[in-house]
Structure formats: C-alpha cells, structure tokens
Amino acid sequence: MDVATGRAQPGSRMWRLTGWLLAAVWLFFLNVPFATALRQDEPWRRALGLGTLVAFAVAYVLVFEWARSHRQASRPIPRRRAVAAVLGLLALGVLGIPGTDGDWMTTLVFVAAAAVFLLPPAWALVVVVLAALTPPVAGHLVPGWAGESTIVFAVLLASFAMFGVSALAQRNGELRAAQQEIGRLAVAEERARTARDLHDILGHSLTVVAIKAELAGRLLPVDPARAAGEIADVERLARSALADVRRTVGAYRGVRLAEELAGARSALAAAGLVAELPDDVPELPAERDELFAWAVREGVTNVVRHSGARRCTIRVRPDEVEIADDGRGPTPDAAATGHGLTGLRERAERQDATVTVGRRPDGRGFRLRVGVPGEQR
Incomplete structure (x- = not known):
C-alpha cells in the first residue's frame, strides 16, 4: 500500500x-x-x-x-x-x-x-x-x-x-x-527537517530584521541617510529570508560558514555589540562547514535575543566552533530547551559531534561550543 x-x-x-x-x-x-x-x-x-x-x-x-x-x-x-x-x-x-x-x-x-x-x-x-x-x-x-x-x-x-x-x-x-x-518515519523525518530549517532560518533573519528596523527608527530623526541604509538592509534580509524559505521547502537549503560569519558581523553591529570574529576560515569538509555555520547562526541569534551582552566572540578551529558572550549567562534550563538548540544537536549527532552549552571557562557569560571529538587534540 x-x-x-x-x-x-x-x-x-x-x-x-x-x-x-x-x-x-x-x-x-x-x-x-x-x-x-x-x-x-x-x-x-x-x-x-x-x-x-x-x-x-x-x-x-x-x-x-x-x-x-x-x-x-x-x-x-x-x-x-x-x-x-x-x-x-x-x-x-x-x-x-x-x-x-x-x-x-x-x-x-x-x-x-x-x-x-x-x-x-x-x-x-x-x-x-x-x-x-x-x-x-x-x-x-x-x-x-x-x-x-x-x-x-x-x-x-x-x-x-x-x-x-x-x-x-x-x-x-x-x-x-x-x-x-x-515510509511513516521518512515523512516524519522530512517534516522535522523542514521545521528545523525554517526555525533556524526565520529565527535568525527575523531577529536581525527587527533589530535593524528598531535601529532605523531611532536614527531616522538624527541621521536619515544611515536610517535609509538600515532600511535597505532590512529589505535585503527579508528577500534573502524568503529565498532561504523557498530553498528549504525545495530541499535545497544549505549554509556556508563564511557567509554566516559575515552575517553575524552585521547582526552584532546592528545590535550594538562588539564583535570579535576570525578574519579567515580554515578549510573544512563540506558537512562540517555547514554544521559550524548552523552553530554560528544559532549562537549569534541567542546572543542578540537573550544575552544582554556587550561583546561576542566567535572562534573557529578545524575541530570546533565556539560562540561566547559576556552577558547574563544561561538560565538553568537553557541547555535543554529551545527548538534551535534541539535542531543543532540533531545536526551534530549525524556527524558524531557534540554540542556544549553553558558558561565560559571564567564563569561569566554564555558559551555555545560544537566540537568533533575525533578531530580534537
């Protein structure tokens, strides 16, 4: 049947x-x-x-x-x-x-x-x-x-x-x-994949759109030219998000680490955070590059939305990617909740990678780390 x-x-x-x-x-x-x-x-x-x-x-x-x-x-x-x-x-x-x-x-x-x-x-x-x-x-x-x-x-x-x-x-x-x-499991897996991708795409894009729109509203009375630039970015982001949704529905969605780092720089700047990002990206296998890109997207989205931080640091090595901030730190259930982190863990499991969520080594702020155990030193 x-x-x-x-x-x-x-x-x-x-x-x-x-x-x-x-x-x-x-x-x-x-x-x-x-x-x-x-x-x-x-x-x-x-x-x-x-x-x-x-x-x-x-x-x-x-x-x-x-x-x-x-x-x-x-x-x-x-x-x-x-x-x-x-x-x-x-x-x-x-x-x-x-x-x-x-x-x-x-x-x-x-x-x-x-x-x-x-x-x-x-x-x-x-x-x-x-x-x-x-x-x-x-x-x-x-x-x-x-x-x-x-x-x-x-x-x-x-x-x-x-x-x-x-x-x-x-x-x-x-x-x-x-x-x-x-057949039933295949349908369920495809629905979960689509839901995960839509959450990751729209959650990040709409967060940046909201921040830039708010910034444009504040700049409009004092710096109309810069406000117009922010509105142009909002339009670009909205079109990009629409294209991403269409690619996701068509099962062609993919992200690249270099592109996500560039987007993270723009999003952090719009939110008024100091960004410390790597100048270049190491050569990575395609699947790991995509996994690290999703990690950057999820980490930066959480920093902009919830952290209350002033600084965000992203480090990329061949075996891991780390997103950290100096904000209020994780809530007691932060490691177990949220569709974004759930989706990131599902992606990581496919490559036997690990997702670590918690405070930074110095006990402050928040850190999201995705590592590939077989590659670690």
Whole structure:
C-alpha cells in the first residue's frame, strides 16, 4: 500500500489474486467425492453429497482468504472464530457422508490444512494427527472405507505445504508493515527537517530584521541617510529570508560558514555589540562547514535575543566552533530547551559531534561550543 495515498499497489493486488487462486487450486482434489456423489442412485443422496461439497469448497476458500488477509495485515486471527471455522469445515464433510460414502475423508485434507493456517501450532498439530489417523481407523471399522487409508499421505503433505504458505503470508505481512513504518518515519523525518530549517532560518533573519528596523527608527530623526541604509538592509534580509524559505521547502537549503560569519558581523553591529570574529576560515569538509555555520547562526541569534551582552566572540578551529558572550549567562534550563538548540544537536549527532552549552571557562557569560571529538587534540 502506498503510504502517501493509501492505495493498494499493483503488487498487493497481484498477491490478493494469487491468494484466491492458491486456495481454489486445491479444490481439484474434491473431484473424487464429487464423482461419488454423482453416481448415487437415490436423488436425495446425490443432492446432499453435491450440496455439501459445494458448500465445503466455498467455505474453505472464504476461510483461507479471511485468514490470509489477517496474516498479511499482521493482525491476530481470532481464536474462537478460527476454531469455529475448522469445526464448520469438518461438519460439512461429515454431513455429506450419505452422498459421498468413504470419500468424504478427502475433506480431511482441507480441514488439516485449514487448521495449520488458522490455529496455534500445538492445536494445529493435534488436528493434523487426528485427521491422519481417521482414515486407517475408519477403514478398519467400516469395511467399505478400507481403501481410503491413502489419504494419510495427502493429509501430511497438505499440512506441510500449508505450513509454508502460512509462513510466507506471515512474512509478507511483516514486510508490508515494515515498509509502511519506514515510509511513516521518512515523512516524519522530512517534516522535522523542514521545521528545523525554517526555525533556524526565520529565527535568525527575523531577529536581525527587527533589530535593524528598531535601529532605523531611532536614527531616522538624527541621521536619515544611515536610517535609509538600515532600511535597505532590512529589505535585503527579508528577500534573502524568503529565498532561504523557498530553498528549504525545495530541499535545497544549505549554509556556508563564511557567509554566516559575515552575517553575524552585521547582526552584532546592528545590535550594538562588539564583535570579535576570525578574519579567515580554515578549510573544512563540506558537512562540517555547514554544521559550524548552523552553530554560528544559532549562537549569534541567542546572543542578540537573550544575552544582554556587550561583546561576542566567535572562534573557529578545524575541530570546533565556539560562540561566547559576556552577558547574563544561561538560565538553568537553557541547555535543554529551545527548538534551535534541539535542531543543532540533531545536526551534530549525524556527524558524531557534540554540542556544549553553558558558561565560559571564567564563569561569566554564555558559551555555545560544537566540537568533533575525533578531530580534537
């Protein structure tokens, strides 16, 4: 079944058709009791034999398909209904004795197969043993049925074959369930990725837009030219954020450390903070460069929003990136809350990196550090 549309796939429809055929093809072996019923001289015996055989065939196919659908969907087969189905098939076979004579025992082959498919293994084994013992015992007690002892082999063969069919149906159901779970997890992961990227993009961009708009409002009466420059930056940032959102929705979003450092310099300056940033960026693998870029974006956004700091320092080494400030420091739950930090930790886990949140080594301010353990000295 397609996870997105809920529609059955062609393979599922083919398997359903195969299931019906697999159940029906075995009915060929009812030709012996069917021929016996046709040879009956008395009309009522003929009608009873043919009627019970037709009812038995229809019931067997329906029971098989019902059980197969449960197994394929990984649903448990109701035990009481399963027992009732096996007993019902047996009753139809016995009911036809006046019209089928000793050939009624051919139906035991189907009863044993149904038991293997429907019942727990221990119960099914009991039914198979009883079905295999019935022909020789009945042949000994009823002289006219002596030739039916060959049905023992058919009962054992059919039971063994049905065991394979049962296992196949069970595995097929488990496979489908696993495929649906994989599809569900893929959808959930994609939604989480989109939500994480949108938060990181819009949280940073809108923070800088708000700061620059506030700065432009303060500058407008005293320095209109600079206020106009800040408004132009607001427009540029808004367009850039819109483009980032479009790329994120299209799964093409990516960030670069050099670009984020340049954006951080502008955002910190607009917020009135002294920025200490590296002049150049070391050569990094693409995935690590992107991870460090997200760390800079999240760290600078938090500094501008929450820190109350006057200075922000960003250090970049091949094995780690660190964003620190001299503000009020982290709240008791800062390390565990916030969508931005959660998203950053998820990104870091993919590269076996670590995210450390807390105060600076001197006990002041706030520090966000992302390091790659395998690279550390």
